[in-house]
Amino acid sequence: MASLTYSDTEGADPDTTRKEWAMRSLMIDVSPLRASPEFRLVFGARIVSLFGIALTTVGVPWQVYEMTRSSLAVSLAAAVVGVTTLVGTLAGGVIADRFDRRTVILASRGTAAVVFAVLAVNAAVPSPQLWVLYLCVAVNGGTAVSQSALMAVTPAIVPRDQLAAAGALVALSTQIGAVVGPSVAGLLIAGPGLTVNFGLCAVASAVTTTLLWFLPPLPPQGGTKAHPLAAIREGAAFVARNPVVRGVLLVDVAAMLFALPQVLFPQVVVEVLERGPEAAGLLYTAPAVGAMIAALTSGWTTTVRHTGRVLLVAVGLYGAAIGLFGLSPAMPGDPLVWALGFLAVAGASDMVSEILRRALLADVTPDHLQGRVSSVWLAQATVGPSAGGVEAGVASRLLGPGPAIAAGGAVCVVATAALATFLPPLRRASLHHDAGGADERSEAAPREAR
Structure with missing residues (x-):
């Protein structure tokens, strides 16, 4: 599908072209x-x-x-x-x-x-x-x-x-x-x-x-010759000093550390929902269903003006959905249905935040640091779920699985709100730099690919 802008449809019927543009902007x-x-x-x-x-x-x-x-x-x-x-x-x-x-x-x-x-x-x-x-x-x-x-x-x-x-x-x-x-x-x-x-x-x-x-064969072109530890340190230093990159990674950590309850799914299925392994498979699947729907309709993310704000809202919504998942047994009707619905919303919110996180990291990172910054992001995306899993396991022992999940979701929402308050560069970040994102990328400029 070729890219389409609204200006490409000039001269055609206005109502038809608006609908076509809206549909294709989502695909x-x-x-x-x-x-x-x-x-x-x-x-x-x-x-x-x-x-x-x-x-x-x-x-x-x-x-x-x-x-x-x-x-x-x-x-x-x-x-x-x-x-x-x-x-x-x-x-x-x-x-x-x-x-x-x-x-x-x-x-x-x-x-x-x-x-x-x-x-x-x-x-x-x-x-x-x-x-x-x-x-x-x-x-x-x-x-x-x-x-x-x-x-x-x-x-x-x-x-x-x-x-x-x-x-x-x-x-x-x-x-x-x-x-x-x-x-x-x-x-x-x-x-x-x-x-x-x-x-x-x-x-x-x-x-x-x-x-x-x-x-x-895919040999690297112009691969780094620096000592491996020195190359890693350079990428980590950029992450630490760039406010947008730092904020993107911190908001990701807030979600993974406090609101990642997958390790509790077997316990939730057996002790709370009183179901079998089929239900466990559904719990693991539900976030992916929501995420896939969000990915298939992700065209709008390339045109959103206030990228940082939408990112923060998406992470906050993710934390809220996880918290409500923990409260599913208290909902009227079948708690499994509620659980699957909240997990699907969480998955969709997480996909939106992932798309915007990837885009912001690519936008503010200089070309010669792209690989190493991606490596740091992958590394924290690895450590975060593991640390979050341990935290969830300990919290489950202290509070029980449902209350532990609900508390984790609430902490994620609070942490996201705190980052939005104390990291204005992240809140103002935008892929459309006339909307307020130009200042946040000054450290990365100039970039030859722009």
Whole structure:
């Protein structure tokens, strides 16, 4: 779909052109899929890979909880994968700038296929071992080196004027896998069992590796020669001193640390909703459904004037929806229906905030720091959910799962309001710089690509 502005419709019937412009401004742009065979391979591989990963998103915490009856044990598994994913992400940014990115991606995804096969074998034996689960999630976290390489690949296979559209499609691919995977996982766990669930994860990773095998060699162009620690420090220093980048990351942390209750889903299903694994799959799926709807109707985000304000509202709405999810048992009627509805709203709000966060980070970051700033963002996006999972597990022990989730959502709303108050540059940030965003990007200017 080619981009369309309202001026393109001059001379036609005003009512018709307004409707057409409004509809097309909402539709997601698929031109990168038409223009780039390599991007089609990456897009297809991501959908298959994320479907497999989504199966583990339900399978691993369900098996840990089934073996231990402890949400704290589930949160510790999340912490393990968070630490190794952090290491893999930071290392991946450097590795992807020094070696052929196709090779890095293939090695990483091939390793993931082996890890999922081991999980399947562990689930099949009469006495599954908890330490094997923790070891597998730790190694799988290390395969996050492919994330930085995949992010670096996109500019090499997509025309420059289609990078924004490619980013929206990448976000959509994430949600497609997240919508289908958890629901299928719930059915698999309730039916044939965890062995089949993890076996399909291994098959999905093998298919992903096969698809990406057909990519051409993708060596880095002008890769950094600085010491890895020095390169990481430079990116972190920019993040610390730029108020918009700092604010974007802080508001993201506020949501992840206080309002990320996924590790409590098994406990909520068993103790609060009194349902089975099918309901757990639905809880994991609901945010992805809301997020996918938001992604498919995301055209308006490119024209919104007050980007920072809308971002803050989206994060605040996310926290409120999570808080209400925690109060679902007190709602009239079926609490599962309320829970799924609030989680869908949370997922949609989170997708809007992600689109705007990506756009603001790209807008205010100089070209030579784009990769490292992205690496810092990926790193905090890894640490945040793990820390949030531990916080949720501890809070659940003190308050119970429902009150812990409700309190976390409320804290997220308060923290977001505080950031809006004490970080005016974030509140004033805009992708349309005549709307007040010019001052916030002065540190990043000049940029040759503008």
